[in-house]
Amino acid sequence: NLLVLVGEHLALVLISSSITILVGIPLGIWVTRPSGKNFLPIVTDLTSFGQTFPPVAVLALAVPMFGFGLIPTVVALFLYGLLPVVRNTIAGLRAVSGNTIDAAYGIGMSRFQALVRVEIPLAARVIMAGVRISVIINIGTAMIGAVIGAGGLGSPIIAGLVQDNIAYIIEGAVPAAILAVLADQLLAGIEELFA
Structure with a gap:
């Protein structure tokens, strides 16, 4: 049964x-381009709002639209995890030296080629750090999905709280903590590849 819960949690x-x-990532790239530069304040405000808005409140709004289960939980986790990815994509691309980009143009690269061959590779480590933060946030926050029938490791925690049973709480909390640590180590290793 624990493996099923872990599988559900990982799926979420x-x-x-x-x-x-x-x-x-594409949204972060777009607002650093001339075509999307004017939308930068709106995008940063909306993604910041998505993280400050509690996931439980997002679930309360999503359930009437999408019903119970997987979809409203995914919507809540998506909104909650978007800020670190967008913010780090913007920060990583802005950190690329203008001289480096000019050199890419100087050797005949188009804007797209410079983005793909120069800017994104140089920004990849910072972007990956945002992905890492987002995934770790989602591992912890996915617990709330159990409240609306999405399953996962939040299910035994809720059962433990309702029944005042510490063993159930531990059954959900410990595997979730282990998943978070393993994901952090895996993503940190991937991040180092871009160093």
Whole structure:
């Protein structure tokens, strides 16, 4: 039963984190380009708001629209994990020297080529740090999904709180903590590859 809960928890985290990465990195890139520069304040405000808004409140709003289970939990985790990815993508790209970008243009690269071959590789470590933070946040926050039937390691914690049973709470909390530590170490190793 514990393996099923871990699998459900990992599914919540992997789905929400994948969506966060697929939206957050392109969004961060776009607002650092001339075409999206004017939207930078709006994007940073909205992503900041997404993290300051409690995930439980997002669930309360998402359940009437999406029902119970996986989808509202993924929506809440996506909104909560978006800020670190967008913020670090922006920070990483802004840290790339203008002289380096000019040199890329000087050797005949287009804007897109300079972005893909120069800027993103130089910003990759900072971007990966944002992904790492986002995934760790989602591992902890995914516990709330159990409240609306999404399963995961929050289920035994809620059962333990309702039944006043510390063993159930430990059954959910310890594996979640181990998952967070393992994910942190794995993503830190990937981050080092970009050093």
